[in-house]
Amino acid sequence: MSKPQVLICANPTKGVVWSKEEQKSKLGAVAEVFEFDSKTREAFFEDCKGKYSKIVAIYRHNDSVASIGLFDKELINALPKSLKYICHNGAGYDQIDVDACTARDIQVSHTPMAVDHGTATVGAYLTISALRQFHRAEVNVRNGKWKGGLIPARDPQGKVLGIIGMGGIGSTMARMLIPFDMTVIYYNRREITPACDFPCEYVSSQEELLRRSDVVSLNLPLNDKTKGSFGREQFSQMKDGSVLVNTARGAVVDEEAFLEALDSGKLFSAGIDVFPDEPNVNPRLVNNDKITLLPHMGTETQDSQKKMEIRVFDNMISAVTGKGLINQVQEQKK
Known part of the structure; x- marks a missing residue:
């Protein structure tokens, strides 16, 4: 046969x-x-x-x-x-x-x-870089400016990491960042059962997660329901001076609302690995030194x-x- x-x-x-x-x-x-x-x-x-x-x-x-x-x-x-x-x-x-x-x-x-470990590693890196502003610092030292113009950044210790979409990638990322003394909360459509094998708290609404988190990590798929779903309303619910990390899909985020949140100071910084029109990247993102940018490196190993x-x-x-x-x-x- x-x-x-x-x-x-x-x-x-x-x-x-x-x-x-x-x-x-x-x-x-x-x-x-x-x-x-x-x-x-x-x-x-x-x-x-x-x-x-x-x-x-x-x-x-x-x-x-x-x-x-x-x-x-x-x-x-x-x-x-x-x-x-x-x-x-x-x-x-x-x-x-x-x-x-x-x-x-x-x-x-x-x-x-x-893809869990590779993408979670990128998410963890973006979280630390965005909090500590390591991107700005690296650009400075490469341009011979040392610490010129840098402002004190933020430690991960004691910060709340809010994960939207606690699947394999989100769970792996949480495990990586808990040793940095971060507290993990997450929002899914329903609570994970059996419970996660690491310390975390399920919150029943995305609004509560945004209100409590110092770092918000997007780990959800792109589909008709999620496209453009993270916009002005969601940014308004976040803490002032918080951080956004996106390793999911660029089109999940309303890019104009994201830029407004950075310009207003609602966001302290961000770490972004994905974009709506890859490989094209909005020049306003490229020129904004509050953002650590990567060219969709999640599984580039x-x-x-x-x-x-x-x-x-x-x-x-x-x-x-x-x-x-x-x-x-x-x-x-x-």
Whole structure:
């Protein structure tokens, strides 16, 4: 019996980077693997009628956008009728139209847990840098200004860290920052059960979290409900002189309201790893030295990327061997 066909849909010049041996020995043992090489979106659509016409699963990486664009409704509807699974390399999957997939009975998975440590490390770094204003200090010393113009910053000790979205990343970030003598509170739609294995307090409203927190960390997915959901009302509820950290998605925050909060002093500083129109960054953010900026560095480590690649393989192998997806996206869970 022939093996089911699967497609690696990643940068055609790189494909899978850190787990080629696992691709060959594990995925290759249960599936016939095709390497994506379509140069344009139109060419990909044609290939879906030809050489990819029998694939049952796709390994999708964000870098495929450069060749074929987003996995939007148009692309989803152009996929071969045989396609049953899209296994995405990433915890966030806003580049995939999940509703269009569901309408076609295509199941989608992502890679939670694999990204937790790498992204949480970025969140912890941004928290410390924003509180201590290490970004300003580094720019100073590189420009020969020493401490000129610097003002006393703030210690993490005794501060309240409020996490909006206590999932894997938020929990890992909390564990990293508790040793800095920070107190952790969190807001989710519902309290985590069983309770977290580290000291933290659940608060029943986002407003209470904003009112009590010295540092607010955004760790929530981007979807229709969360897009632009953190705006003027939310900033007005925060403490004067507090800090915002965002490692989630840039579009969760109303950027104009964010800049106003920085200019007014409502925010002492911020740490930002994500932007609404990546790789483009608002020049007003770049020119504001109250912000520590990073170019979406959450999973830019060999370790995280290898874990993500292998997690995609695990989902594909489980799916094509009849066991279903391990990490199906929340919107498709019944």
